[in-house]
Amino acid sequence: MALSSHRKNELETAALRAFGGDGGRVQPDLRHGFRVITAKGQAAAIYWSNIAPGHEVEIAVCDSRLTEKYSLVLVHRWLAIERSRASGECTSHKPGSDWPTFGFSFEAALGFLDRCRRLRHGRLAQSELDTVNAAINSDTAEDRRHASARALLASLRPSQRHAVIDLVYRAGVSVACWYVRQDGSPAASPRSNPAYCYNWSFGGGTEPALACLWHESLEIHDGRIQSRGSMLEVARRLDEIAEDDGQDQDVRDRARQQAGRAHSLDTLIRKSAQAGKTIRVVLNEGKMRSEENIGEESSVVKVRRLDNAFWAIDAYNAATGDFTLTRQSLGTAAISTPVAVATDSPRDAGTPAAGEEHGFAQVADGRDFVDQKTALGTDLPPKMPLTGDAYVRDRRVRDAALRRAGGQCEFCAARGFLTASGQVYLETHHVIPLSENGADREWNVAALCPNDHREAHFGERASQIRSELLDHLDGLYPHERRESSEARYQPHLST
Numbered sequence: 001m002a003l004s005s006h007r008k009n010e011l012e013t014a015a016l017r018a019f020g021g022d023g024g025r026v027q028p029d030l031r032h033g034f035r036v037i038t039a040k041g042q043a044a045a046i047y048w049s050n051i052a053p054g055h056e057v058e059i060a061v062c063d064s065r066l067t068e069k070y071s072l073v074l075v076h077r078w079l080a081i082e083r084s085r086a087s088g089e090c091t092s093h094k095p096g097s098d099w100p101t102f103g104f105s106f107e108a109a110l111g112f113l114d115r116c117r118r119l120r121h122g123r124l125a126q127s128e129l130d131t132v133n134a135a136i137n138s139d140t141a142e143d144r145r146h147a148s149a150r151a152l153l154a155s156l157r158p159s160q161r162h163a164v165i166d167l168v169y170r171a172g173v174s175v176a177c178w179y180v181r182q183d184g185s186p187a188a189s190p191r192s193n194p195a196y197c198y199n200w201s202f203g204g205g206t207e208p209a210l211a212c213l214w215h216e217s218l219e220i221h222d223g224r225i226q227s228r229g230s231m232l233e234v235a236r237r238l239d240e241i242a243e244d245d246g247q248d249q250d251v252r253d254r255a256r257q258q259a260g261r262a263h264s265l266d267t268l269i270r271k272s273a274q275a276g277k278t279i280r281v282v283l284n285e286g287k288m289r290s291e292e293n294i295g296e297e298s299s300v301v302k303v304r305r306l307d308n309a310f311w312a313i314d315a316y317n318a319a320t321g322d323f324t325l326t327r328q329s330l331g332t333a334a335i336s337t338p339v340a341v342a343t344d345s346p347r348d349a350g351t352p353a354a355g356e357e358h359g360f361a362q363v364a365d366g367r368d369f370v371d372q373k374t375a376l377g378t379d380l381p382p383k384m385p386l387t388g389d390a391y392v393r394d395r396r397v398r399d400a401a402l403r404r405a406g407g408q409c410e411f412c413a414a415r416g417f418l419t420a421s422g423q424v425y426l427e428t429h430h431v432i433p434l435s436e437n438g439a440d441r442e443w444n445v446a447a448l449c450p451n452d453h454r455e456a457h458f459g460e461r462a463s464q465i466r467s468e469l470l471d472h473l474d475g476l477y478p479h480e481r482r483e484s485s486e487a488r489y490q491p492h493l494s495t
Contacts, residue, residue: 003048003056007106011046011057011113018116019043019066032093040065040159041285041303044116045099046109051091055103058090059112062099064154064471069122072151072474077132078119082112097216145223153225155471157215158285158303160464164197164212165190167306170412171210171280173203198257200231201265209272209279211265211311211325214288214299225327227281227311231269232321235262254298269323270316278310278328280413308413308472394440398428405447410472411456411465414449427453431469443477 003011012026012034019036024043027035033047043065047058063075070078079100087108090101104112118124124132139147169175178190178197187193196202202210213227220226238259242252272279286302307327315324407416407424416426426447432438446469448456456465 003106008048011048011106011109014110014113014117015044015046015059018113018120019061038065041157045093047091047093050093052089052103054088055090056106057109058093058101058103059109060090060093060097060099060101061116062157064157065159066116067120067122068470070119070124072154073136073147074132075119076147076150076154077135078124078128081132081135082115086112146220149220149223149225151474152476153218153220155474156218156225156283156305156307158283158305159467160303160305162304162306163191164199164282164304165193167282167304168202168210170306171203171282172208172414173210174207198261199264200261201268203280204268204271209268209277210282211268211279212282212284212304213325215283215285216288218283226314227323227325229323230321231262231266231323235259235266235321238262258298266321269313269325270318270321273313273316273323278312279325281307281309281311281325281327283307305468306413308408308410310413393434397440397442397445400442401428401445401447402426404442404476408447409449409452410446411448411452411469416449429453429456429469431466431473443473446473 015034015036016024016026020038020043024036024038027037029035032049033045035042036044036046041062043062045060047060048056051058061079063079064072066075083100083102086102086104088103090103093101102112115124136144136147165175165178175190177195178193179187181187181193182195191197200212217229218225218227238255241247241255242259244252247255268279282304283306284299284301284304287300289299310328311325312328313323314326315322317323404410405426407426408414409416409426416424419425427450429446429448430438430440431444431446434440438444452465456462456469459465
């Protein structure tokens with residue numbers, strides 16, 4: 001039975017309360033339902049037509065945009081429990097999407113949305129938290145490993161409308177060519193230069209290699225985040241469309257442009273595999289064209305982010321173009337062993353010893369990495385007395401964060417500089433400041449380059465940097481941050 005206009009309005013109101021927050025808005029789909037858009041991107045989609053039999057409403061939710069009050073591990077388990085209570089299988093509204101979808105009667109949908117609202121505000125009842133935590137604690141070691149990988153994958157979901165040129169620059173690839181048009185004249189708007197801003201790959205050779213991938217195309221295999229596919233096969237299919245006289249000329253022209261981008265990305269992966277180099281990855285999210293409509297329409301990127309980690313090419317087949325890219329732990333840099341091209345079996349990428357991949361010198365006391373609070377020499381005695389209170393920071397926490405980063409800024413992935421003694425310099429930063437009751441723990445401390453550290457304190461992007469660093473640390477320490485988060489909100493939850 002079709003929903004009345006009154007009930008549709010009720011759903012919109014409840015969905016905005018559940019997911020919207022400040023600045024949330026509804027984007028209607030006149031045929032099937034509506035989407036809830038927040039400052040971080042789409043948070044949910046509600047459907048009342050084209051749904052499975054027996055349902056009046058189906059709701060798809062974005063796990064990483066539900067709340068900042070609980071860890072993603074807890075959110076995933078909460079969603080799994082909710083899924084077990086929902087009715088039956090749902091329609092696949094967006095092929096390839098990893099968003100969990102729930103089917104309900106109208107009244108049950110309103111109840112689910114109200115529970116989502118309490119989740120977003122960090123107000124789950126203690127009994128609900130006890131149920132979720134009991135389920136998490138009953139997991140096997142393998143279950144927890146997979147749950148951590150899923151939480152990390154969710155934390156990588158883009159939430160900002162970055163310009164491509166900014167991310168290319170942050171990845172260490174020159175953007176000088178963006179300032180010139182194809183005819184050699186100065187570009188009026190370098191940031192939107194059509195000769196580059198639609199490309200799928202950048203750099204390579206003596207520069208870092210940078211590939212653009214869709215977040216929803218990533219998968220988890222053996223606890224590792226991977227991307228698998230064949231850009232060569234995509235390019236060949238597009239070439240066929242471009243040469244098909246029976247196709248509309250606009251379709252042929254679009255296919256020819258896309259084929260060129262696919263060939264370039266395939267070449268970047270192949271040459272990086274042969275040279276044994278890792279690549280950087282920009283993750284996209286938006287309207288990804290379907291396989292059935294290849295060449296007939298273009299994908300539309302809504303939000304994107306530069307992943308801080310490097311990606312290893314575990315396998316590449318020159319005949320088919322099949323590749324396997326695996327996300328490395330932060331701090332793991334370029335791998336110097338070439339991939340055996342034209343093999344069908346992936347290899348296990350070796351992990352260099354700390355500092356080895358950078359060529360950083362070992363120092364006498366065994367400490368490779370230093371920060372702004374490490375004594376780099378003998379200072380003159382202070383001539384002015386200092387008064388006031390200061391927080392005591394644990395040296396071991398800072399050392400652990402520096403070792404984890406491996407000499408690489410955890411925000412922009414730039415390498416720290418070498419000091420005169422051969423140590424690698426980065427600065428340690430409490431993401432939630434101690435003055436705001438932030439913990440002096442490894443899961444609240446990031447290693448940053450000096451520029452990003454100053455910007456994290458004083459820049460206009462300070463809140464964005466904090467958000468992205470928290471996402472990064474949530475993925476690395478889901479259980480520790482979960483326990484801290486619940487302890488922080490416990491007084492609030494009990495009221």
